[in-house]
Amino acid sequence: MSETPDMTPDILCIGSVLWDIIGRSPAHMSTGADVPGRITRVPGGVALNIAMTLARFGLRPGLLSAVGRDAEGNDLVAACAAMGLGTAHLYRSDDLPTDRYMAIEAGNGLIAAIADAHSLEAAGGKILRALEDGRLGSAAAPWAGPVALDGNLTTGLLAEIAGSALFAAADLRIAPASPGKAERLLPLLSHPRATIYVNIEEAGLLCQRRFAGAAEAAAGLLERGARRVLVTDGGGACADGCAAGGEVITAAPRPVLVTRITGAGDTFMAAHLVAELRGAGRGAALAAALDAAASYVSGDIGT
Template sequence: MTEREQEILQWLRQNPLIPQQELADQLGISRSAVAGHIMKLMQKGQILGKGYILADSPYVVALGGANMDIRGSTVAALRQGDSNPGRISCSAGGVARNIAENLARLGADCRLISAVGDDLYGRALLESTQRAGVDVRHVLLLPDAATSTYLSIHGPDGDMAIAINDMDILTRLDATRLAPQRELLRHAGLIVADANLSPDALAWLFAEAGDTPVFMDTVSAFKADRLRPWLGRIHTLKPNRLEAASLSGLPLDTPAQAPALASWFHQQGIRQLIVSLAADGVFYSHADGTHGWCPAPACDIVNATGAGDALMAGLAWGALQGMPLPHAVELAQACAALTLSCAATNNPTLSLTAVQQLCPNLPYPEQS
């Protein structure tokens, strides 16, 4: 689907009876253009008939951080304790929010649960996220809190040198405020969450998830420790080298140590482990014994921020389609490559078509 078609589907999910003229006014296009897009969506099987009856397909709930990313980068080596000339940009970010945007760009129906302040950053986040095709109706808008902000500094190689996050607002996303989303969670095809959630929110998540698979992003070695009590309830865990070693207490200095580390995680109850090892690629392991390596994607790194979120989105999309783990990992690596080669945290050109061009030999499910 095109970005415009995803945007139209988002509006139709919120109001299946919306008149075409009102939809045109909301999108800033003509009524005839809306009619043309709706006809194409009907041909693709996304709309089943009059009254905009939408095709029933499993949706993803993304639960966790949504923040404004402020990125500073230099073309010369960073000098500590000095003012460094460079470029500064702002973009929508947050691990769960980024994953949700990437999933929507792949064509998935994704609902975001998070919290933002009723301020300039918060309103901008909601607008850009909805424009990408994500359902943001379940994001809390809090008038007495500031939207999360993530400040990162990058050297000329694109890698992050240091970052500061101000995410106090997520402590307000507690069990009481999450309770109205119980049914949304229970009927999801898959849940993706991040370790930005408070211990209270994590306890609520695993109490309500039932049999729905939970894919968890560890975020950082510090925040990954919050997941320790819940390892037996997590279906898929995606740590990096430092986070995996910190959680398990096992070394991961060389690729040869990865299988023993994966065995430890499977003993705790993790069904799928995907460890990102930077230049060494990705090691994946399933509790059924399936395991292997997927090499790092060949691409020019413009911005490393957001690649892990794109990787998780690809894993979740592959799981929704019933793809075997090795194929889902290869697709996820393609999503990461597209993101690494883009200056923005989330590549606006990410799509299933773009991924298929990088991985033409994968057995993709038939798309209507």
């Protein structure tokens, strides 16, 4: 199956579209452990994880990313198209291989992960061509819908986006991709149309301090100039902070047996976005996002 040319997206998902290679074992693991388990290869990447969740909720996401013209890339594009995701505006490179992510998950959590998103970084601004050449928008008539943007883009490109006319009318929803890339979001932190989704570790990196909980982290990000932030803390209470009035609200996730971790934050973000697009208030949207993330980590929602 090839690219889907005719779909008009409801939302754009910009960032990593790659293969997730995940090794999972119910055993507790430490450095050097060698245990039996399962290894899977599934479509992944922050932008793609968000897009897949949005599609499950009935939206039509369009992908803006870099995917190679290698066999892995062709398989990945076919898988995305089969899920109803818009692939017509992907940058397909003859020279760059399809990106990959590898993680080891155990009974005691995420043991290690490596993100190989070098092709996305090398493609740079080429992935945004459809936003400037009239297919999805232009500087004179920018895209006016929601955009899910992830921090796998380079610091330079994220800084360009922060000041770009192409995003002047968009509802920007932004995730850092990983704690190691959190500080890439600094140019976008105070963007007037941005909502930032981070975990408590990423919030600490953006603020250069430690936080005792999600509510304190949300308040800290608002002090740094953020307009709107959502902060998660694993099984602890999550927070939604809004600069309009400086209000922070919190909610706790329901306890579940955790069977997987990779993609949980992306599911939370997508479910929250969908709830707000459907008119839910802040409290209801936060509750919906927590419920979707709990179902995901418990294995009740398919990959």
